[in-house]
Amino acid sequence: MAGHREEHGSHVHGEHSHSDRFYWLVAGVLAVVTALEIGLFIINEQHLIAKWLEVTLLLILSTIKGAAVVMFFMHLKGDAGIFKFVFLVPLAFATTLFLSFMVLFSDHVGIAG
Amino acid sequence: MSESSMTRPRAAAVHHTSLGVDNRKLGVWAFIGSETLFFATLITTYFVFAPVNRMRPDFQDPRKFLDIELTTVLASILLASSLTMVLALSAIKRGDRRWFTTWLLATVGLGLAFIGGQAYEFNHLYHEGLTLSSSLFGTTFFVLTGFHGTHVAIGVIWLLSVFFKVRAYPDSPENPMDVEIAGLYWHFVDLVWVAIFVLVYLI
Numbered sequence: 001m002a003g004h005r006e007e008h009g010s011h012v013h014g015e016h017s018h019s020d021r022f023y024w025l026v027a028g029v030l031a032v033v034t035a036l037e038i039g040l041f042i043i044n045e046q047h048l049i050a051k052w053l054e055v056t057l058l059l060i061l062s063t064i065k066g067a068a069v070v071m072f073f074m075h076l077k078g079d080a081g082i083f084k085f086v087f088l089v090p091l092a093f094a095t096t097l098f099l100s101f102m103v104l105f106s107d108h109v110g111i112a113g
Numbered sequence: 114m115s116e117s118s119m120t121r122p123r124a125a126a127v128h129h130t131s132l133g134v135d136n137r138k139l140g141v142w143a144f145i146g147s148e149t150l151f152f153a154t155l156i157t158t159y160f161v162f163a164p165v166n167r168m169r170p171d172f173q174d175p176r177k178f179l180d181i182e183l184t185t186v187l188a189s190i191l192l193a194s195s196l197t198m199v200l201a202l203s204a205i206k207r208g209d210r211r212w213f214t215t216w217l218l219a220t221v222g223l224g225l226a227f228i229g230g231q232a233y234e235f236n237h238l239y240h241e242g243l244t245l246s247s248s249l250f251g252t253t254f255f256v257l258t259g260f261h262g263t264h265v266a267i268g269v270i271w272l273l274s275v276f277f278k279v280r281a282y283p284d285s286p287e288n289p290m291d292v293e294i295a296g297l298y299w300h301f302v303d304l305v306w307v308a309i310f311v312l313v314y315l316i
Contacts, residue, residue: 024196027193027195031189031192034188034192038185040315054316055316058315059311062307062312065307069300069307073195073198080133082134083134086139086146087146090146091149094153098156098157098160102160
């Protein structure tokens, strides 16, 4: 068929396939990170750590989780650069949007009131 | 594994763009990029209105309404579904139709379990007095999590359509890419929940 080309296997455009064992390992790490997040939440409920420390640690842990999903389950790590571009540029915009609005509106009503 | 469950590895059909990548996969990644901005807007709106909610007479405290135990189960379900999704992709790439079917239907089942759990949560919150119009918290919370739940439902329909397509055309060279792009969407939905779980429920 015109416009189609058949390529054997999954190793096209630098895409990397991992073994099923590797995916189970990643899922295990994600489960541990989720358990740590819940642990932090419970610790904070007991007022054992400062709120800013809890928030910082939760953001770090969730970033690790998100990065693992994108890199290994979505196979962005090692995939074509254009896929990284069309995802990471909007992600950078989104992060900038979120942080900018947090700076503008944190702890006061601003124009939203 | 029975011999009958094994077929030869599938040859992947690739629709090339001038960039040298599959055009459907590029389209889905671009779509995911736009969806990232969409959900970032909803999450930002939730946080912008959080302090406004606190100052209003109809204030409703998120801590009194949100059930962390149920949400932890929902987060675990979606994470597990990401694993089964990637295992389904791995199976179809090596031509193992039996395990592909198992893992894909497991993903669908986990997706349905998530939707069921969210419906239970919404129903519970409604009877507790939190509705779309009861407060700014209710509005921003239901819009954000409702849109996410809708995406999960669309994902389930997408996965089922891929399942029936592969079953109808088992030898199609398009199958691995069909599963891969459906999987990309599914993992993105999981990714959004990773953010919602921490930003809305835990912080």
